[in-house]
Amino acid sequence: MKIRDFFTKFPDEASCKAHFxxxxxxxxxxxxxxxxxxxxxxxxxxxxxxxxxxxxxxxxSGTLLHGSQLPYHYWYFGTVMPAGTKKSFSAMEVQRQLGRRYYEPIWYMLHKIRYAMGKRDGGYTLGNEIELDEGFFETVPDKENRERIAKELRENDGKYKRGKGSQKQTTVLVMAESKTVEATYKYRYGTNKKVGHIKMRLLDDLCKETTNKEVERSIDGQSSAMTDGANNYNDLKENLAAHGAVVAKVKKEASKILPWVHIAISNAKRLLLDVHHSIGTDYLQSYLDEYCYKFNRRYFDSVFDRVVIASVSCKWERNVQTIG
Ligand SMILES: [Zn+2]
Incomplete structure (x- = not known):
C-alpha cells in the first residue's frame, strides 16, 4: 500500500476500526x-x-493493541509509514506527522509494531545455502551495562576498546540465504549469488556456544553454511549439514566471499544511523527485526496488510527490553 492509497482507504477512525x-x-x-x-x-x-x-x-483484547489508549488510526498510520515505504521512521517523525503532543505512547506503539514483525519472522527458519557473519552495530549501552562500561573506561584512561568487543558496539549475527546461480548470470550487485531471506540476531558474546545456539534456532539443520572461518564458527557442524570456511586474505575479498551478509549489514547500519541516529543496546534487536521483516518481503505488495494481520494475531507479552 502506498501512502496515497492509505488516506483514501483509511480516512478516519471508523474505517480503521472496521478493517481491524x-x-x-x-x-x-x-x-x-x-x-x-x-x-x-x-x-x-x-x-x-x-x-x-x-x-x-x-x-x-488479545491483540497487539491490547490495553492501548491510542486510536486505531494512529496504529494504522504507524504501520503504513514503515510498511508502505522503503524507509524506516523515528517515533519523533511519526509523532510530528500525527500532531500528537506526547512522544512516549508513539514510541511504544512503534516498538510494538516492530515486535509483531519480529515475532512473525521468528516463526521461520532459514534453509539451503547460508552466509554467516557478524556485524558490529554502534549502540548506546543500556542501564545494566552503563556502570560496568564507565568503570572499564576509568581503568583504561577513558579510552574505548578497539575493534571487536568495543563497548560502543553490539555484536549481531547476520544470516542470509544465498544461492549460487549460473556463472553466466551477472547479478546486479556483482555477485553470482542470489539472496533469499535474512535474519539478524543480537549475540551476547562471540563464543562458539552462543553462536551455535542462535544457529540452531534460526537455521534448518539440513542447511550448509559459509563463513569467514572465525573461531566462533568452529562447531557449526553440530547443528548443520555442512560448513565451509574461506578466510579472506584482504578485507576487500571478504565481501566477495560473503556478499549478501555484507550488503545487508552495511544497508542496515546506514538506515539505522540515518533515521534513529543513536540506538540503545536494548532496542537494537527491535530495529533489526523491522529491517529484516521488510527485506524478507521486498517483493510483496501487501506488506501493510501482513503487518495488520500480524498485529491482530500477536499479543504484546514481553517488556521491550527482552524483545526477540
Ligand atoms: Zn465463552
Whole structure:
C-alpha cells in the first residue's frame, strides 16, 4: 500500500476500526473463558460477547493493541509509514506527522509494531545455502551495562576498546540465504549469488556456544553454511549439514566471499544511523527485526496488510527490553 492509497482507504477512525475488526474476525474470536468460537458484537461497547457463556472480550483484547489508549488510526498510520515505504521512521517523525503532543505512547506503539514483525519472522527458519557473519552495530549501552562500561573506561584512561568487543558496539549475527546461480548470470550487485531471506540476531558474546545456539534456532539443520572461518564458527557442524570456511586474505575479498551478509549489514547500519541516529543496546534487536521483516518481503505488495494481520494475531507479552 502506498501512502496515497492509505488516506483514501483509511480516512478516519471508523474505517480503521472496521478493517481491524474484519481482520480479527477472519482469524476467529475465541472465548477466553470457555473456548467457544461464536460471539455477538456489541457495537456500543466495542466488545464481543460469547454466545455460550456470555463472557465479554474487547476488540483490542488479545491483540497487539491490547490495553492501548491510542486510536486505531494512529496504529494504522504507524504501520503504513514503515510498511508502505522503503524507509524506516523515528517515533519523533511519526509523532510530528500525527500532531500528537506526547512522544512516549508513539514510541511504544512503534516498538510494538516492530515486535509483531519480529515475532512473525521468528516463526521461520532459514534453509539451503547460508552466509554467516557478524556485524558490529554502534549502540548506546543500556542501564545494566552503563556502570560496568564507565568503570572499564576509568581503568583504561577513558579510552574505548578497539575493534571487536568495543563497548560502543553490539555484536549481531547476520544470516542470509544465498544461492549460487549460473556463472553466466551477472547479478546486479556483482555477485553470482542470489539472496533469499535474512535474519539478524543480537549475540551476547562471540563464543562458539552462543553462536551455535542462535544457529540452531534460526537455521534448518539440513542447511550448509559459509563463513569467514572465525573461531566462533568452529562447531557449526553440530547443528548443520555442512560448513565451509574461506578466510579472506584482504578485507576487500571478504565481501566477495560473503556478499549478501555484507550488503545487508552495511544497508542496515546506514538506515539505522540515518533515521534513529543513536540506538540503545536494548532496542537494537527491535530495529533489526523491522529491517529484516521488510527485506524478507521486498517483493510483496501487501506488506501493510501482513503487518495488520500480524498485529491482530500477536499479543504484546514481553517488556521491550527482552524483545526477540
Ligand atoms: Zn465463552
Amino acid at each position: 475488526k474484519s481482520k480479527r474476525e477472519k482469524q476467529g474470536v475465541v472465548c477466553k473463558r470457555c473456548g467457544h468460537g461464536e460471539h455477538y458484537w456489541i457495537s456500543t461497547r466495542d466488545q464481543y460477547q460469547c454466545k455460550k457463556c456470555k463472557y465479554r472480550t474487547t476488540l483490542k
